[in-house]
Amino acid sequence: MTTEAEDQQREFVERWRDPAYGCFSSGHKFCRNVCPVMQVTQNENHSPTAFHANIVAMEQGALTVADVAEDYVHCTQCGACELRCPNTLMAGDFYRARTRTVDVVKAMRALAVDSGIEQPNWKRWVEATVDRKNEPVLDVPVAQENVANWADGLGLGVGGETVLFVDCEAAFYRTTLPRAVARILQKGGVDFGLMREQWCCGGPAAEMGYVARSREFAVHNVADWRGIGASRIITLDPHDYITFTEDYPKYFGVDYEFEIVHITELVAELIRDGKLSLMVPIERVATYHDPCRLNKRKGIHKSPREILRAIPGLDFRDVDHVTQWSYCSGAGGGLSIERPEITAAISQQRLDRAAALDVDLLVSACVWSERPLAAAGETRDIEVRDLMELVAESAGLEVTAVTT
Amino acid sequence: MTTMAISDALYDELVGILGEDGVLTGKPARWNRTRTPAPFPVHRWKEYVPDVVVLPRTTEQVAEIVRLANRTGTPVVPRAAGTGLTDGATPLRGGILLDVKRMNEIREIDLVDRTVTVQPGINMLKLNEVLQPHGVMFPDNPASYPCSMVGGRIGTSGWSLIGARYGHTRDLVCSMEVVLPTGDVIRVGEGGGRKLRKASTGYTIKPLFFGHEGTLGVVTEATLELVPRPQAEFAAFFGYRDYDTAWRSTGALAKSGFATLAGVVLFDEWKLAYLRRDDEAYIEQPDWLKSVVAVAMYGNKAEVVPAAREIMRIGRESGGSYLGDEISQGDWAARHDRYAIPLHGRLRTGEVAPMSWHCEDAALNYSVLPRVREEWHAIADHYIRRYGIFDDWGMFAYTNGAYKPWGDYLVEIDIGIWEQKLDDEMWEAWLNCKREITEVTLRYGGSISACHGASRAGDVEYVPQELGGAFDVMKKIKRALDPNNVMNPGKYLLDQAYED
Ligand SMILES: Cc1cc2nc3c(=O)[nH]c(=O)nc-3n(C[C@H](O)[C@H](O)[C@H](O)COP(=O)(O)OP(=O)(O)OC[C@H]3O[C@@H](n4cnc5c(N)ncnc54)[C@H](O)[C@@H]3O)c2cc1C
Ligand code: SF4
Numbered sequence: 001m002t003t004e005a006e007d008q009q010r011e012f013v014e015r016w017r018d019p020a021y022g023c024f025s026s027g028h029k030f031c032r033n034v035c036p037v038m039q040v041t042q043n044e045n046h047s048p049t050a051f052h053a054n055i056v057a058m059e060q061g062a063l064t065v066a067d068v069a070e071d072y073v074h075c076t077q078c079g080a081c082e083l084r085c086p087n088t089l090m091a092g093d094f095y096r097a098r099t100r101t102v103d104v105v106k107a108m109r110a111l112a113v114d115s116g117i118e119q120p121n122w123k124r125w126v127e128a129t130v131d132r133k134n135e136p137v138l139d140v141p142v143a144q145e146n147v148a149n150w151a152d153g154l155g156l157g158v159g160g161e162t163v164l165f166v167d168c169e170a171a172f173y174r175t176t177l178p179r180a181v182a183r184i185l186q187k188g189g190v191d192f193g194l195m196r197e198q199w200c201c202g203g204p205a206a207e208m209g210y211v212a213r214s215r216e217f218a219v220h221n222v223a224d225w226r227g228i229g230a231s232r233i234i235t236l237d238p239h240d241y242i243t244f245t246e247d248y249p250k251y252f253g254v255d256y257e258f259e260i261v262h263i264t265e266l267v268a269e270l271i272r273d274g275k276l277s278l279m280v281p282i283e284r285v286a287t288y289h290d291p292c293r294l295n296k297r298k299g300i301h302k303s304p305r306e307i308l309r310a311i312p313g314l315d316f317r318d319v320d321h322v323t324q325w326s327y328c329s330g331a332g333g334g335l336s337i338e339r340p341e342i343t344a345a346i347s348q349q350r351l352d353r354a355a356a357l358d359v360d361l362l363v364s365a366c367v368w369s370e371r372p373l374a375a376a377g378e379t380r381d382i383e384v385r386d387l388m389e390l391v392a393e394s395a396g397l398e399v400t401a402v403t404t
Numbered sequence: 405m406t407t408m409a410i411s412d413a414l415y416d417e418l419v420g421i422l423g424e425d426g427v428l429t430g431k432p433a434r435w436n437r438t439r440t441p442a443p444f445p446v447h448r449w450k451e452y453v454p455d456v457v458v459l460p461r462t463t464e465q466v467a468e469i470v471r472l473a474n475r476t477g478t479p480v481v482p483r484a485a486g487t488g489l490t491d492g493a494t495p496l497r498g499g500i501l502l503d504v505k506r507m508n509e510i511r512e513i514d515l516v517d518r519t520v521t522v523q524p525g526i527n528m529l530k531l532n533e534v535l536q537p538h539g540v541m542f543p544d545n546p547a548s549y550p551c552s553m554v555g556g557r558i559g560t561s562g563w564s565l566i567g568a569r570y571g572h573t574r575d576l577v578c579s580m581e582v583v584l585p586t587g588d589v590i591r592v593g594e595g596g597g598r599k600l601r602k603a604s605t606g607y608t609i610k611p612l613f614f615g616h617e618g619t620l621g622v623v624t625e626a627t628l629e630l631v632p633r634p635q636a637e638f639a640a641f642f643g644y645r646d647y648d649t650a651w652r653s654t655g656a657l658a659k660s661g662f663a664t665l666a667g668v669v670l671f672d673e674w675k676l677a678y679l680r681r682d683d684e685a686y687i688e689q690p691d692w693l694k695s696v697v698a699v700a701m702y703g704n705k706a707e708v709v710p711a712a713r714e715i716m717r718i719g720r721e722s723g724g725s726y727l728g729d730e731i732s733q734g735d736w737a738a739r740h741d742r743y744a745i746p747l748h749g750r751l752r753t754g755e756v757a758p759m760s761w762h763c764e765d766a767a768l769n770y771s772v773l774p775r776v777r778e779e780w781h782a783i784a785d786h787y788i789r790r791y792g793i794f795d796d797w798g799m800f801a802y803t804n805g806a807y808k809p810w811g812d813y814l815v816e817i818d819i820g821i822w823e824q825k826l827d828d829e830m831w832e833a834w835l836n837c838k839r840e841i842t843e844v845t846l847r848y849g850g851s852i853s854a855c856h857g858a859s860r861a862g863d864v865e866y867v868p869q870e871l872g873g874a875f876d877v878m879k880k881i882k883r884a885l886d887p888n889n890v891m892n893p894g895k896y897l898l899d900q901a902y903e904d
Contacts, residue, residue: 018758025760025823027441029487029551033527042505042525043459044486045428050436057435060449067431084550 005065005115012111013059019100022087023052031081031101036328037074037335040345046074048081048101051108069112073119074342075105077207077333078292080325102297105333109209121338122208130213133199133220135168142172147198150175150402154182159228160193165221165244167237168200170367175402177367180392181236181263187395188270192234195224203243208334218243218251225258232259234266236388238293238366239332245298262294264365267391268303271310278394281313284361287354288316288387289373290324291366292332304365304387311394317357327353329369336372347376355380363387409434409455409498414476418458418500421468426506428457437501442489442860443760443821445831452494454481454501461506463581463589463624470622471587473500473890481892482618484524484556487548489763490857492559492617496894502622504555510534511625518630519578519599524555524623540630543570546855558623561615563765563855565802568809569666569702570631572855574614575806581625582613585886589624598627612881617859618892620885636708638701639736640716642724643693647672650695651774653722657699658770658803659810660718662711664703668803671696672777675798675818682748687731697724700736749795749820752788759795759820764838766845767854768815773801779844780817787837793830794837795820804854814854817841838862846870859895867896 031048032038038047051072057063082088085099112118128136133144150171156164164185166178185192202217225233235241244260270276288308294300301321308316319327330336330346350373354362362377364370365387374384392399408415408429418427428434438452455478460466473480479499486493495501507523510531514520515538522531529550532541544557545564552562558580562573570576578600579593592610595603613620644650654670673694679686689696699715701708720726749759768776777799784796797818803809821834839862842852851870852858858867868875879901882889889902 021758021824024446025758027439027487028548029441029485032485033530033550042508043428043433044436044503044505045430045433047436050432053436053439054432056446057432057449060446062435062450063431071432 020052020055024056034080034084034326045071069117072108077102079296113209137172140172157193162192162232163230180389183397188276201240201243236263238291264303283313285315285359286361287359289364331368347372351376426459454495455498457501484553487552491860521627566666571806576629578627583622585891634702636705638712641727641732642719644695649723656722664701666700666702669698670801678798760823763816768850772848783840793822793825835862
């Protein structure tokens with residue numbers, strides 16, 4: 001290692017040794033059974049416990065970032081381990097202590113990148129994102145000039161107080177979703193506009209350890225929001241919601257003035273206030289997939305259920321949000337890009353659990369989860385749809401993909 | 405990037421058995437499969453690192469690994485969840501770390517003869533999730549219920565929180581498949597039965613394979629007991645002005661004779677002081693309270709409801725004040741989670757220091773509990789004053805016998821240790837503290853361990869003394885079954901078996 005890399009590692013250990021020791025000294029491993037990756041690999045290298053213990057070993061001079069970097073790829077940053085940890089459960093309120101495995105994983109990935117240890121697929125992904133300003137969503141042509149193509153024919157304007165931020169996967173791949181959302185907002189009387197030039201939120205780059213890159217996207221997007229006078233940002237993807245509520249405030253500090261809203265919260269409110277009525281029955285047997293970033297990381301699990309219960313005709317077979325701490329699609333945290341086979345196995349397991357409920361529909365509220373879940377659903381005849389697509393349909397609105 | 409700690413030839417043979425995916429040679433893989441949650445001389449971590457990790461899926465693979473180990477003289481250390489508190493799964497001589505987590509299949513659920521057959525890498529919480537829709541459960545319920553695994557439960561001969569009602573691990577295994585230290589595969593049960601609960605044919609071999617800490621082979625499959633899921637669960641917490649009244653009341657409750665009794669626990673004032681001081685989930689109790697007794701019952705409604713009324717009467721008549729439903733139900737429900745919070749460690753000055761949790765877990769008779777308690781706390785106090793890195797987190801005594809909870813108790817003293825401060829001197833001080841505690845246990849006719857095993861430093865030195873002539877038998881068995889000393893060598897002083 002170069003001296004600079006050594007210094008970086010020393011600083012990192014200094015910063016994280018005590019929190020890591022909080023886990024090392026407990027080591028009960030209650031987190032292991034809820035960890036989606038551990039559930040399929042059964043390889044302890046990928047456990048939250050190891051993610052913390054490695055730092056203690058680094059302090060002992062036994063391991064280096066080069067030894068462990070690859071292990072930290074195996075995390076979807078779902079946050080389940082943090083919730084299941086007795087240290088969070090029993091010391092969380094009083095000591096304001098929470099086991100922060102997700103932050104540890106992000107920090108270790110950043111240290112790896114800063115030390116010149118890169119994962120090939122992430123590197124390519126981030127480079128392409130920088131190049132095109134949006135993520136190179138698989139199987140579709142991505143370019144900045146197409147970022148708003150999904151909105152063709154909807155008559156949406158640019159700018160205003162409220163902005164709808166459409167995630168790359170939704171904008172380029174699952175265009176039914178943003179179209180459904182736009183129509184719901186129009187019908188519910190919510191005034192909103194689009195950005196002049198929407199770049200990737202930068203969240204994935206940060207999750208993969210490319211923090212400087214992530215900031216560049218953030219700086220652009222925030223400048224765009226300010227330029228059009230936006231103060232409220234509606235996100236339809238939980239990943240963006242995390243980026244805007246956790247990463248951006250870190251980048252901009254007290255100067256970050258935006259209210260960030262997730263679509264499920266807003267739509268539940270519209271229904272509650274009678275501004276949106278769901279009249280068209282949907283005669284399906286469905287269960288709900290709690291997206292990790294909504295449920296485990298942000299505690300949003302009531303509004304989606306409230307919405308599903310408001311849909312007439314739907315036979316909704318719920319699995320409570322605590323049981324779902326151990327559920328995941330496997331799509332988050334860049335895992336699907338670097339280890340697609342593990343993502344697929346996690347999605348298979350999620351669909352097995354859905355199949356046990358005899359449903360024909362799995363409803364998610366996270367567009368990134370929907371591709372791997374849908375693939376796993378095919379062999380079981382379980383369709384995977386986004387909650388907002390269902391809402392639109394039940395509100396009598398057209399749900400179509402863009403045809404251009 | 406790191407060079408392997410094993411020869412290319414051994415690596416190739418292992419890959420031949422397991423495929424590349426099942427053989428891990430990297431440093432993080434090896435370093436993360438050494439320690440257990442028990443305090444660990446972190447400054448000596450490197451002495452306990454295995455040379456290679458294997459992740460088998462089948463019995464045949466395990467047998468081949470063990471045969472290979474015999475041929476090459478390589479140690480094999482089985483590891484399940486790695487939560488054992490006596491360092492059983494910590495290699496003392498490197499070698500092959502055999503991690504059974506990928507052996508996690510449920511092979512058969514037999515609702516007619518009431519058994520479930522599993523591989524050793526399954527955890528009880530997961531298993532019971534699958535069993536629940538069938539109205540049955542596997543009732544082994546340690547505080548490590550969300551993490552420990554069947555293989556480790558057998559390897560340590562574990563103790564269950566509801567063992568008075570349903571039995572402990574060794575009472576809940578009908579039969580098991582074992583890869584012996586020579587690589588031969590046998591099934592041990594009651595006589596030759598797979599799903600029998602009692603037989604008298606031949607020697608009673610099965611108990612030998614509980615609590616051997618991986619020194620007598622590897623369990624690769626177990627046929628476990630299924631019990632009906634209880635219709636009713638009852639818990640009551642009583643408070644007392646002094647320890648002696650609480651101790652007498654504990655005796656009265658434990659001797660009540662109700663078959664539904666799952667456990668009676670006696671907490672002393674150190675434990676209460678600790679909870680009052682630092683446990684945010686602690687439900688506020690009046691200052692006069694110096695001791696608490698918890699009682700739990702499980703079973704059918706027709707049994708539990710009337711029995712609970714009697715238990716309430718006995719508790720009150722023996723001097724207890726009922727502490728209310730909130731603590732009774734809430735604290736009982738949180739029993740798996742209220743463990744080892746490093747933030748609860750305090751120095752004598754009151755300053756918070758991140759401490760690891762150590763617990764002594766002696767088995768002791770009811771009659772000696774008050775005296776042992778005083779002696780143990782005095783020892784802890786001495787070490788706290790002298791070294792400043794320890795903290796006394798109090799004691800509890802928990803009914804110990806399966807189905808016969810009256811005569812003896814699992815007695816724990818929980819001690820916080822600031823591991824980051826350990827060096828050779830502090831480590832030795834800690835071992836001396838443990839040794840003094842152990843000497844008290846033996847002086848009062850107790851056993852070093854009711855649940856975790858006694859193979860770690862500070863305990864293990866006393867095993868020959870505790871077992872006497874039985875330790876010689878232990879050595880003979882070890883040598884007979886493991887002629888080349890490949891299974892978890894160095895544990896339980898069993899190297900002595902090969903001295904002559
Ligand atoms: C928070 C916490 C609470 C606890 N509460 C309790 C409790 O209430 N009761 C209790 O009894 N214990 C308790 N323990 C201790 C621990 O959970 C038990 O000792 C448990 O039985 C260990 O299981 P494991 O799967 O972690 O085994 P490991 O630690 O992996 O192994 C334990 C021993 O078994 C051997 N072994 C593992 N698998 C096999 C196999 N397949 N064949 C042969 N040998 C094998 C290992 O070599 C080792 O010697 C607690 C621990 C923690 C951390
Ligand atoms: S992350 Fe929490 S639950 Fe997991 S081992 Fe560490 S302290 Fe225990």
